[in-house]
Amino acid sequence: MTAGVLFGGLVAFLALGVPIAFALGVATLTAVLSAGVNPIVVTQKLVAGLDSFPLMAIPFFLLAAELMTSGALAEVLLRFASMFVGHKRGGLGYTNILTITFFSGISGSALADAAGPGALLIRMMRRSGYPPAYAAALTAAASIVGPIIPPSIVMILYALQDEGVSVLRLFVAGIVPGLMISAAMLGYNMWASRRRDFRSDGPAPTWGDALRAGWRAIPALMLPVLIVVGVHSGAFTPTEASVIAVFYALFCGMVVYRTLTWPMLPQLIARTAFMTAAILLIIAVSSAFAWMLTYTQTPQMLSAWIQGLGLSPIGFLLAVNVFLLAFGIFIEPLPGVLVVAPILAPMAAALNIDPTHFAIVVIVNLNLGMITPPVASLLAVTGMIANVRMADISREIYPMLALQLGVLALITFLPVLSTGLPDLMGAK
Template identity: 40%
Template sequence: MTIGVLFGSFIVLLCLSVPIAIALGLASVATIFVTNPVGIDAFTQNVIEGLDSFPLMAVPLFTFAGDIMGRGGISQKLLDLSNVFFGRWTGGLGVISIVTCLFFAAISGTGSATVAAVGMIMIPAMVKSNYNKPFSGALVATAGTVGTLIPPSITVIIYAVTAGVSVTGMFAAGIGPGILVGIALIIYTLFYSKKHKYKGDPRKYSWKEIFIILLKAVPALLLPVIILGGIYGGIFTPTEAAAVASVYGIIVSVFVYKGVTVKDLPYIGYNSCLLSAAVLIIIGISSGFGQILTITQMPTTIADFILSITSDKIMVLLLINLFLLLIGTFMETNSAVVILAPILLPIVMELGVDPIQFGIIMVLNLAIGFITPPLGANLFMASQVSGIKYDSLAKAIVPWILVMIVVLLFVTFIPQISLKIPDLLITPG
């Protein structure tokens, strides 16, 4: 009865368009009053303890760092640098967009920010060069998904905190799959561009021009080097890295690129707090929600039920992938992580799947939801910054989704794609 009241009320509240955080809280309180699985005092204490986490401090700090660097003109510097190396290729503008998204993702930590920063410049540029308009928008929307994989991904931090695994280890695990996504998207872009004869830029750069462009891009390129080098070099923790990234972002954006003024800093800080607050509230209330699940032994019950149907590792992983792909089409990513990770993790661990690898599988599944209608947050962002109709993007995105699913299968069934880099690095806790 407890599970019926908990999830029944939660689903009803979602159908009434109640925000997920509020729906989780109200469903939990309703369950406490109806079936009394835990006292209201214990529930409240669990909510507070869920927020009492040092790694969670990285969320607002990385959000601030990504926002200020995005506003500081960094995307143009990265695009100029990418154009030097890839502009002459067939489909060069598409490749430039993907490569820039990879670099920008290592700064912003989010998919939507990557789509906005790169899309505003590159989608019009591709359309001007006679690229198919929906194809251009779909390309940038898909490339933006790497923001959830490449460190310092906010979603990866939230999974690490929820699952109780190392943030540093999760950061390292996201590098391989993130690069694989980029390679797969470039291959499809080259194939499509060759078929439709999207020629590259014939311009040749002198060594002096290359040096100047590289010099201007160095401050932007240094940020991921500082973050990852500091973490894996044992100089600072991921949370301390977020603070360093914020200070560095201010210096570069205000004093080097001058795309942001000192007067803009309070607003950017305020906006980062607003964005982070919603995520942190969900995490806190989800801790109380998870306490009720644990007391009722729901994760164990679900695990036993699924394993009673089939104990075949391949089939279980395929079923979980299908489930997560479906969830990603209508549920916000961070919410899905904090709700579903405690339920699904015991199932895969029973089958011998590393919790860090499963985190990447989960994040990649939900990242595909960013480009899958009807939610498709990256599609909406691409539509907004380019003026392309959402319906057109929804049709053009289909082959990109298939490419992403192929990558997902590789990541699911070849653990070393995720685990090789963490195994090579000494990852402090």
């Protein structure tokens, strides 16, 4: 009965358009009252949910991304990417995908990728004669690698929900799946460029231009390398890596690129504080929601039900894929991980599914929801930038989404795509 109130309340509030943090909080409080539990426990769980040292990495990674993305960084990465593919047929489409992939290793956010370099690239593609709906859809489809390629706040939060995985291992595990998604989009752009006769973006660059662009892009591209190598070597923890990332971003912005000034810092810090507050509010109420799930023994009952079905590990993964693809349409990846990981991770462990493999399947699934109509928050952002209707973008996104579902299937059936690189690097 209480579990029904909890889930029914959450679904009802989300259907009414209530923000996810408040929907989780009110649903939890309603279930607590219906169970006759002292409501003071909700306050206790809200505070306990934030009493975690690794959560300190969130504001610092957000601030590092703000520092790195202020100024001309997007243009630096765009120029670097265009040196490789800008002169080819459909060159701006390739440049779009590569720029956003490079940018993902800095921002860690799909929405930041779409609204930052994505906005610049959409405008460039429109001026070059690309259909606006195609430019918007391609940008959204490429942007979902933001939370998959490290650093990733979603991965940090998943590691807090499942003790079977570490932040470092998830960071490394996300590299191959993220690059596979980008490769699929590059392949689709090649096919679309030939079929629709998209033109090149000018002559091939000289070796001197390519070297200058590459040299200028190296400091920006080194940030994700610094994080992964530093944590893997034991030089610092993931939380300490977030602080080092801030100082590195300050150095790049003020000394290397000289696009960052001291008067800009208060605004960047304030923007980071607002984003951090929103994320931590979701984490706090998700903690109370997860406690209520445990109180009602929902994970145990679902686990027993799944085991009673006699599903094989592959059958379970297929069922999880179907569920998360539908679930991800209506909820963002960050709160989605906080809600489903405490329920699904123990079930996967009971079936001897590698926790790293399962975590990547969950994270990729939830990110695909951001480009799946009718909600599709990424499509809404890029559609606003390109000034096109959702219906027009939807027609363009479906073949791209189909390719990404193919990548998801490969990740699901071939665990080595998620676990191979962490095992090779010895990431524990």
